[in-house]
Amino acid sequence: MVPKSLFGFDVVSVIGPGAGCTIYAVTDPAGQLFALKHVVRKSDDDDKFLQQLQNEYDSSRLFRHPALRKVIEMKTPKKFFSNKVNEMGLVLEWVDGTPLDQHVPADLNALLGIFAHSAGALASMHRLRMVHCDFKPHNVLICDDAKVKVIDFGQACKIGTGKQRLQGTPDYVAPEQVKFLPLDARTDVYSLGASLYWCLTGQKVPTYYNADKHKREAVKLQKFPSPIDLKPEIPQAISELAMQCVRYNPDQRPADMVEVLTVLEASLRATAAPAQPPAPAASEEDLHPARPKPRVVKDWGI
Numbered sequence: 001m002v003p004k005s006l007f008g009f010d011v012v013s014v015i016g017p018g019a020g021c022t023i024y025a026v027t028d029p030a031g032q033l034f035a036l037k038h039v040v041r042k043s044d045d046d047d048k049f050l051q052q053l054q055n056e057y058d059s060s061r062l063f064r065h066p067a068l069r070k071v072i073e074m075k076t077p078k079k080f081f082s083n084k085v086n087e088m089g090l091v092l093e094w095v096d097g098t099p100l101d102q103h104v105p106a107d108l109n110a111l112l113g114i115f116a117h118s119a120g121a122l123a124s125m126h127r128l129r130m131v132h133c134d135f136k137p138h139n140v141l142i143c144d145d146a147k148v149k150v151i152d153f154g155q156a157c158k159i160g161t162g163k164q165r166l167q168g169t170p171d172y173v174a175p176e177q178v179k180f181l182p183l184d185a186r187t188d189v190y191s192l193g194a195s196l197y198w199c200l201t202g203q204k205v206p207t208y209y210n211a212d213k214h215k216r217e218a219v220k221l222q223k224f225p226s227p228i229d230l231k232p233e234i235p236q237a238i239s240e241l242a243m244q245c246v247r248y249n250p251d252q253r254p255a256d257m258v259e260v261l262t263v264l265e266a267s268l269r270a271t272a273a274p275a276q277p278p279a280p281a282a283s284e285e286d287l288h289p290a291r292p293k294p295r296v297v298k299d300w301g302i
Contacts, residue, residue, distance in 0.1 A: 006038060007075035007089045019154060020049025025094070033094040034072060041086040052154035053088050059156040060092075062128055067121035069093055069141075069151045095149045097141030104137070104199045109271050112238070114140065115196055116264040117148035122192065123257035126185040129159045133183065135191040136172040137199060159184045166209075171198070175208040175219075175248050186250040189260060193245020193253075200227045200234055205246050220248045237267050 002024075003011055009026035012033070016023055021039040028034065037056075039049045053074075060071035075089035105111045118140055125132055132139075133155040141149040155167045160182050168177045174190035176183060194205040203225075204210075211219045218224065228239035241263045247253045254260050 006036060007077075007091075009034065009036060009091070011036075018152075019052055020046060021053065026091075035092040035094055037090040037092065039088050050085060050088055053090050055156065056152070056154040057090055059130060059153045062130075063124070065121050065124035067117050067148050067150055068124065069095060069149050069153075095141050095143065095151070097143040097147075097149055099138045100140040100142055100195075100199065101137035103142065108235075108238075109268060110146075111199055112264055112268050112271070113146075114142060114148055115192065115199075116261060116268065118150055119192060119257045119261040119264060121148070121150045122185075122188050123261065125156070126159070126188070126257060130156050131159055131161070131183045131185065132156055132188050132191070133163075133177065134168050134172075135188050135195065136169050137195050138169075140195075157183060168209075170210045171204045171207060173207055173209050174250075176250060178207075178209045184250070185256045186253045189245050189253050189257065190247075190250075192257075192260065193242050196238075197227060197242045197246065200238070200242065201230045203230060208248070222247065235267055235271070237263060237270075241267075 002014055005011060006024065006026065009028055012025040012027060014022065015025055015035065018037055021037045024036045024038060026034050026036045037053060039046065039053050041047065041050060057071055057074045060069065063070060070093040072091040072093065075091060076085050077087050100114065105114070118135070122132060122135065132150070132153065134152060135150070139150060139152045141151055143149065157163065162180050162182045163177065164180070166173075166178060166180075168174070168191075172191045172194040174183075174187045176187060194207065197203070197205045206215065206219050206224055208216060208219055222243065226239050226243050227234045228236060241254075241260065245253055245260065254263075
């Protein structure tokens with residue numbers, strides 16, 4: 001049953017389920033629209049979902065980058081006889097967008113632009129000494145105005161953290177997450193590369209988590225097709241970038257998102273450059289000029 005109100009907000013509709021939560025569209029008394037993640041503790045197993053919501057709040061309140069979803073406030077019911085929290089609501093910036101995994105642009109430039117915006121957003125997190133830990137196409141919202149929002153920071157952690165339990169999405173999770181090793185910017189580099197690979201090819205990278213034990217050696221040696229092997233029309237530089245990002249050894253990946261962004265921007269410039277028209281056939285005057293022609297300089301506004 002959908003509640004009429006939560007924490008002083010009017011519930012407009014149910015957006016859908018999240019990690020142990022329900023996400024609603026809500027409005028405040030002034031009529032402004034927000035998203036609200038609502039977690040209710042029903043058993044001890046739900047404690048981790050309350051912790052994830054608290055973690056998302058603690059992480060997101062530091063964000064200033066326009067492509068990172070903003071947090072507004074955390075809500076908990078007032079209890080007079082107990083300090084135990086059994087319910088929480090996280091109020092978030094409203095974003096009217098479609099998850100990337102539901103609509104991958106066919107246009108390569110549009111896709112590379114989305115990943116460039118995402119890489120910039122993740123780089124800003126890394127400057128705050130934080131790792132997203134669950135970057136994937138579903139956590140990238142594409143809005144009608146072509147803006148990008150990276151969302152869902154419940155698994156974010158400080159650089160250097162070694163998780164005590166496995167967190168992340170199997171098809172995009174870095175090997176060091178599976179092995180509970182310290183995480184850093186290269187962990188997100190891996191997940192972005194796995195996401196790019198899927199968007200380019202429609203196939204998922206075999207990760208250390210989703211591969212059978214007898215196939216893990218192939219994952220370590222990267223014995224699987226590159227994007228250009230699967231789709232020859234993919235630019236070589238972009239295919240190589242995806243493969244470099246998903247290297248098993250973090251030391252063999254791009255060192256940070258700035259390196260990733262540099263390649264993406266270079267590819268965007270190359271693919272956006274206007275094609276040069278073919279040179280016209282030489283005329284008799286060109287072959288045997290009678291006099292020098294005046295030099296014409298086009299004004300590019302520089």
